[in-house]
Amino acid sequence: MRFIKRLLGILPLQYASAHCDVPCGIYDPKPAQIAALTVLKMVQKVNALEKNGDDKEAKLNYKNSLMRMIWTKEEHARKCKDEILILWTDYFKTEHLEKFPNLHDIFWKTAKLCSQNKQAINEQLAQELVDNVNQIADIFNQSQSSK
Amino acid sequence: MRFIKRLLGILPLQYASAHCDVPCGIYDPKPAQIAALTVLKMVQKVNALEKNGDDKEAKLNYKNSLMRMIWTKEEHARKCKDEILILWTDYFKTEHLEKFPNLHDIFWKTAKLCSQNKQAINEQLAQELVDNVNQIADIFNQSQSSK
Amino acid sequence: MRFIKRLLGILPLQYASAHCDVPCGIYDPKPAQIAALTVLKMVQKVNALEKNGDDKEAKLNYKNSLMRMIWTKEEHARKCKDEILILWTDYFKTEHLEKFPNLHDIFWKTAKLCSQNKQAINEQLAQELVDNVNQIADIFNQSQSSK
Amino acid sequence: MRFIKRLLGILPLQYASAHCDVPCGIYDPKPAQIAALTVLKMVQKVNALEKNGDDKEAKLNYKNSLMRMIWTKEEHARKCKDEILILWTDYFKTEHLEKFPNLHDIFWKTAKLCSQNKQAINEQLAQELVDNVNQIADIFNQSQSSK
Amino acid sequence: MRFIKRLLGILPLQYASAHCDVPCGIYDPKPAQIAALTVLKMVQKVNALEKNGDDKEAKLNYKNSLMRMIWTKEEHARKCKDEILILWTDYFKTEHLEKFPNLHDIFWKTAKLCSQNKQAINEQLAQELVDNVNQIADIFNQSQSSK
Amino acid sequence: MRFIKRLLGILPLQYASAHCDVPCGIYDPKPAQIAALTVLKMVQKVNALEKNGDDKEAKLNYKNSLMRMIWTKEEHARKCKDEILILWTDYFKTEHLEKFPNLHDIFWKTAKLCSQNKQAINEQLAQELVDNVNQIADIFNQSQSSK
Numbered sequence: 001m002r003f004i005k006r007l008l009g010i011l012p013l014q015y016a017s018a019h020c021d022v023p024c025g026i027y028d029p030k031p032a033q034i035a036a037l038t039v040l041k042m043v044q045k046v047n048a049l050e051k052n053g054d055d056k057e058a059k060l061n062y063k064n065s066l067m068r069m070i071w072t073k074e075e076h077a078r079k080c081k082d083e084i085l086i087l088w089t090d091y092f093k094t095e096h097l098e099k100f101p102n103l104h105d106i107f108w109k110t111a112k113l114c115s116q117n118k119q120a121i122n123e124q125l126a127q128e129l130v131d132n133v134n135q136i137a138d139i140f141n142q143s144q145s146s147k
Numbered sequence: 148m149r150f151i152k153r154l155l156g157i158l159p160l161q162y163a164s165a166h167c168d169v170p171c172g173i174y175d176p177k178p179a180q181i182a183a184l185t186v187l188k189m190v191q192k193v194n195a196l197e198k199n200g201d202d203k204e205a206k207l208n209y210k211n212s213l214m215r216m217i218w219t220k221e222e223h224a225r226k227c228k229d230e231i232l233i234l235w236t237d238y239f240k241t242e243h244l245e246k247f248p249n250l251h252d253i254f255w256k257t258a259k260l261c262s263q264n265k266q267a268i269n270e271q272l273a274q275e276l277v278d279n280v281n282q283i284a285d286i287f288n289q290s291q292s293s294k
Numbered sequence: 295m296r297f298i299k300r301l302l303g304i305l306p307l308q309y310a311s312a313h314c315d316v317p318c319g320i321y322d323p324k325p326a327q328i329a330a331l332t333v334l335k336m337v338q339k340v341n342a343l344e345k346n347g348d349d350k351e352a353k354l355n356y357k358n359s360l361m362r363m364i365w366t367k368e369e370h371a372r373k374c375k376d377e378i379l380i381l382w383t384d385y386f387k388t389e390h391l392e393k394f395p396n397l398h399d400i401f402w403k404t405a406k407l408c409s410q411n412k413q414a415i416n417e418q419l420a421q422e423l424v425d426n427v428n429q430i431a432d433i434f435n436q437s438q439s440s441k
Numbered sequence: 442m443r444f445i446k447r448l449l450g451i452l453p454l455q456y457a458s459a460h461c462d463v464p465c466g467i468y469d470p471k472p473a474q475i476a477a478l479t480v481l482k483m484v485q486k487v488n489a490l491e492k493n494g495d496d497k498e499a500k501l502n503y504k505n506s507l508m509r510m511i512w513t514k515e516e517h518a519r520k521c522k523d524e525i526l527i528l529w530t531d532y533f534k535t536e537h538l539e540k541f542p543n544l545h546d547i548f549w550k551t552a553k554l555c556s557q558n559k560q561a562i563n564e565q566l567a568q569e570l571v572d573n574v575n576q577i578a579d580i581f582n583q584s585q586s587s588k
Numbered sequence: 589m590r591f592i593k594r595l596l597g598i599l600p601l602q603y604a605s606a607h608c609d610v611p612c613g614i615y616d617p618k619p620a621q622i623a624a625l626t627v628l629k630m631v632q633k634v635n636a637l638e639k640n641g642d643d644k645e646a647k648l649n650y651k652n653s654l655m656r657m658i659w660t661k662e663e664h665a666r667k668c669k670d671e672i673l674i675l676w677t678d679y680f681k682t683e684h685l686e687k688f689p690n691l692h693d694i695f696w697k698t699a700k701l702c703s704q705n706k707q708a709i710n711e712q713l714a715q716e717l718v719d720n721v722n723q724i725a726d727i728f729n730q731s732q733s734s735k
Numbered sequence: 736m737r738f739i740k741r742l743l744g745i746l747p748l749q750y751a752s753a754h755c756d757v758p759c760g761i762y763d764p765k766p767a768q769i770a771a772l773t774v775l776k777m778v779q780k781v782n783a784l785e786k787n788g789d790d791k792e793a794k795l796n797y798k799n800s801l802m803r804m805i806w807t808k809e810e811h812a813r814k815c816k817d818e819i820l821i822l823w824t825d826y827f828k829t830e831h832l833e834k835f836p837n838l839h840d841i842f843w844k845t846a847k848l849c850s851q852n853k854q855a856i857n858e859q860l861a862q863e864l865v866d867n868v869n870q871i872a873d874i875f876n877q878s879q880s881s882k
Contacts, residue, residue, distance in 0.1 A: 026181055026188070034173055041173070046648060060340060060415045067364055068412065070655055085820055089846035104839035111824035118656065121648045193501060207781060207856045214805050215853065217508050232379055236405035251398035258383035265509065268501045320475055320482070328467055335467070354634060354709045361658055362706065487795060511802055526673055530699035545692035552677035559803065562795045614769055614776070622761055629761070 027091040029137035035080035036133040039117050040126040042073035047123065074118050080129065081114035084136055092143070100139050110136060174238040176284035182227035183280040186264050187273040189220035194270065221265050227276065228261035231283055239290070247286050257283060321385040323431035329374035330427040333411050334420040336367035341417065368412050374423065375408035378430055385434070394433050404430060468532040470578035476521035477574040480558050481567040483514035488564065515559050521570065522555035525577055533584070541580050551577060615679040617725035623668035624721040627705050628714040630661035635711065662706050668717065669702035672724055680731070688727050698724060762826040764872035770815035771868040774852050775861040777808035782858065809853050815864065816849035819871055827878070835874050845871060 046069045051062040088107040097103055110132040117125050193216045198209040235254040244250055257279040264272050340363045345356040382401040391397055404426040411419050487510045492503040529548040538544055551573040558566050634657045639650040676695040685691055698720040705713050781804045786797040823842040832838055845867040852860050 026185055028177075028181060030175075030177055031181075034175060034178075038173055047644075056341075057415070063360065064364055064415050065413070066651065067361060067655060068368065070652055071365075071368075071659075074656065074659075081824065085824075085846075089816065089820075089843070090850055104843065108824070108839065111820075115825055119653070121645070121652050194497075203782075204856070210801065211805055211856050212854070213504065214508060214802060215809065217505055218512075218806075218809075221509065221512075228383065232383075232405075236375065236379075236402070237409055251402065255383070255398065258379075262384055266506070268498070268505050320479055322471075322475060324469075324471055325475075328469060328472075332467055350635075351709070357654065358658055358709050359707070361655060362662065365659075365662075488791075507798065508802060511799055512806075515803065515806075522677065526677075526699075530669065530673075530696070531703055545696065549677070549692065552673075556678055560800070562792070562799050614773055616765075616769060618763075618765055619769075622763060622766075626761055 027087060027140070029083075029087065029133070029140045032080050032083035032087070032133050033130075033137055035076040035083060036126075036130045038076040039073050039080065040123070040130050042069045042076070043117075043121055043123050043126045045069050046073070046121050070121070073121075077114045077118045077129075080133065081111050084110055084114075084133065087136065087140060091140070096143055099143070103139070106132065106135060106139070174234060174287070176230075176234065176280070176287045179227050179230035179234070179280050180277075180284055182223040182230060183273075183277045185223040186220050186227065187270070187277050189216045189223070190264075190268055190270050190273045192216050193220070193268050217268070220268075224261045224265045224276075227280065228258050231257055231261075231280065234283065234287060238287070243290055246290070250286070253279065253282060253286070321381060321434070323377075323381065323427070323434045326374050326377035326381070326427050327424075327431055329370040329377060330420075330424045332370040333367050333374065333408075334417070334424050336363045336370070337411075337415055337417050337420045339363050340367070340415050364415070367415075371408045371412045371423075374427065375405050378404055378408075378427065381430065381434060386437070390437055393437070397433070400426065400429060400433070468528060468581070470524075470528065470574070470581045473521050473524035473528070473574050474571075474578055476517040476524060477567075477571045479517040480514050480521065481564070481571050483510045483517070484558075484562055484564050484567045486510050487514075487562050511562070514562075518555045518558045518570075521574065522552050525551055525555075525574065528577065528581060532581070537584055540584070544580070547573065547576060547580070615675060615728070617671075617675065617721070617728045620668050620671035620675070620721050621718075621725055623664040623671060624714075624718045626664040627661050627668065627702075628711070628718050630657045630664070631705075631709055631711050631714045633657050634661075634709050658709070661709075665702045665706045665717075668721065669699050672698055672702075672721065675724065675728060679728070684731055687731070691727070694720065694723060694727070762822060762875070764818075764822065764868070764875045767815050767818035767822070767868050768865075768872055770811040770818060771861075771865045773811040774808050774815065774849075775858070775865050777804045777811070778852075778856055778858050778861045780804050781808070781856050805856070808856075812849045812852045812864075815868065816846050819845055819849075819868065822871065822875060826875070831878055834878070838874070841867065841870060841874070 046066065049062065049065055049069065052058045084107060088103075092100075092103060100106075110129070113125065113129040113132055117129050193213065196209065196212055196216065199205045231254060235250075239247075239250060247253075257276070260272065260276040260279055264276050340360065343356065343359055343363065346352045378401060382397075386394075386397060394400075404423070407419065407423040407426055411423050487507065490503065490506055490510065493499045525548060529544075533541075533544060551570070554566065554570040554573055558570050634654065637650065637653055637657070640646045672695060676691075680688075680691060698717070701713065701717040701720055705717050781801065784797065784800055784804070787793045819842060823838075827835075827838060845864070848860065848864040848867055852864050
């Protein structure tokens with residue numbers, strides 16, 4: 001319940017600060033992290049996918065699953081990009097640039113990793129995306145605690 | 148970093164279970180909680196909103212802000228409803244009904260609270276929504292730990 | 295013209311009742327039924343799809359059609375789920391639970407059938423979805439006539 | 442149950458004809474009619490809307506309702522336009538032009554009525570939209586029975 | 589810079605006329621032309637796509653690319669249709685019908701070409717779409733200069 | 736016709752280069768410029784909006800127009816942000832950073848201007864957005880001609 005305490009405890013305090021911005025709601029890196037992990041999971045599931053036999057039904061169900069996994073990868077790569085760009089464009093302010101001089105660069109590279117993960121089925125690229133988004137979450141958390 | 152450890156530690160384990168379902172990605176009550184808190188925050192901001200003067204510009208900026216807060220409330224009430232219904236329809240299975248006999252009821256009432264918060268500007272209704280979604284998060288967390 | 299009479303005749307009466315709810319508009323099970331029938335039709339079309347020859351163009355056009363049928367199945371399964379959940383969360387009220395004690399259960403099972411039909415190409419599952427949505431339409435119609 | 446019989450009876454037959462087109466699903470004028478009636482209903486509700494008192498809460502709830510009714514009008518006018526344009530661009534074929542020489546004109550005027558109903562709160566304009574969409578439904582039904 | 593001059597020079601003038609219609613913004617055939625060219629490009633890319641080897645990774649990456657190209661074709665065919673229908677339903681007025689008597693027909697045929705390009709991978713059909721949208725752009729430009 | 740020549744002439748050449756990226760289609764700053772100009776136009780229209788009389792109908796139509804102009808401003812500010820971020824994340828590559836050392840900065844400031852224009856009705860802010868997007872279009876055009 002520690003997490004819900006945080007939600008009901010810290011967040012309302014954060015509201016009093018600049019952290020709630022209409023219409024972005026409440027800033028949080030977690031949706032981007034969930035999306036990045038979903039991209040990684042989809043790559044793993046595509047690589048592990050097997051046909052259940054050689055009949056037509058098995059082939060069609062294989063294609064149905066493959067298509068949906070690739071589409072889920074696409075959607076979550078897009079969502080991941082959208083979520084981190086909300087942080088970059090709305091949450092981070094000029095004062096953060098001194099403390100995090102590579103801020104633009106890490107966001108730029110991570111956004112490009114989202115596109116690269118759309119264009120390929122590559123577990124290493126997906127892991128890099130997860131790692132980069134976690135770096136962004138670290139920066140976000142540091143920017144919070146430094147208040 | 149305990150949270151990121153959890154993401155990289157527990158979640159991949161969860162993946163091996165039934166918790167990753169294409170196309171729903173990874174189940175997590177937090178997006179619904181963020182959305183519910185945003186609804187509450189918007190009601191508080193609408194109630195606190197003041198005109199900065201009586202000139203035309205102040206009146207138009209007041210209306211611009213009011214409209215955007217009400218629309219953000221609407222959008223996050225909708226998102227909250229979507230997110231909890233993903234848990235109800237895709238995550239929870241028949242076996243959960245024994246452990247949580249009021250499962251259908253709590254989800255139904257919470258979904259109705261989303262609609263009620265669209266239809267009104269009422270801090271008590273918004274607080275009820277936050278409380279109900281936190282109840283759902285408790286049930287979700289119990290269902291996880293009981294594995 | 296009996297149907298249009300109904301639209302212009304009965305519906306405005308229904309408006310005076312609780313049947314028009316902003317922003318859900320007018321409750322009607324037909325969009326869910328159309329979506330369920332489209333899911334069934336797509337499964338039938340996928341199963342009936344043949345390549346027109348063995349050249350590259352025929353293969354690519356086969357893949358183009360297969361992809362679009364599977365995506366249409368996905369979209370209409372999603373739409374079907376959205377439409378029935380509007381009825382469950384906004385139209386049906388506590389007083390309906392006495393008359394239809396299995397209300398939650400039928401909606402839950404039907405929503406799960408929407409997800410199952412996304413995850414498979416299976417005509418029997420699609421037919422079950424059509425039948426369940428028609429059951430929901432029966433319940434809806436009974437709830438109307440009982441006024 | 443006559444309606445469900447029709448769904449299960451006639452529609453599958455229609456499927457065998459050109460009436461099911463991936464990805465448009467099954468052609469039906471009813472969604473456009475529901476949307477047009479919702480536009481009319483929203484205009485009526487806006488005109489009937491009253492403040493429940495003069496305190497701040499009453500004023501804010503009045504604005505919340507007004508905004509949502511106007512937005513629902515906007516959305517359903519858009520949906521109405523989308524739905525009739527699906528019929529015009531995908532369902533109706535060259536052979537229909539002989540039988541319905543004013544086909545382009547009625548669709549064009551009705552689409553313009555959708556935009557006009559976005560731009561105004563005017564019950565007469567909304568009634569014209571309902572009437573035009575019903576004319577389109579008549580043409581659609583004639584084109585079906587003439588098979 | 590001639591183009592930006594035009595944007596800052598002519599367009600604001602056009603604003604004073606009926607060319608800016610809330611919520612359609614500013615009328616311009618270019619988005620439809622970009623979408624049509626993208627459909628053509630996607631067909632060309634699908635036809636040129638090759639597997640990079642015969643291993644599983646190469647096959648999956650081939651399928652990933654094919655799926656995304658076909659989906660991009662679908663999306664831009666849809667966007668192209670939406671964009672030209674905005675011009676047909678909102679920009680063109682009755683007075684244009686005298687000067688462009690085949691107005692309805694060219695828009696109808698072009699909209700149908702959008703659907704046909706969804707349903708096939710056919711470079712000739714895609715080129716016809718580009719040509720038709722350019723015809724629409726010519727008509728649009730003539731309707732502007734004739735002011 | 737010079738513009739269509741450009742479309743059919745230069746663009747296909749550009750296709751052969753890295754400028755067409757699935758699923759982003761063809762890079763072009765114009766949609767962002769149209770969106771920025773629409774934001775400016777909406778601010779001008781809001782400031783110029785007058786009630787046509789003091790009766791209830793005039794007041795409701797004033798509110799209907801105001802709401803739709805503010806919503807169009809919101810939507811086009813969002814679209815403008817999306818469009819420039821496509822250029823920043825997908826079109827511009829590391830090699831551009833040497834030639835345009837302030838690339839990150841101009842995109843960041845412009846994205847923030849999109850959000851600021853959502854939050855206010857301020858013609859100067861809207862003009863700054865138009866100017867910044869035109870600067871981005873200049874950089875884009877320089878990056879093209881330098882090939």
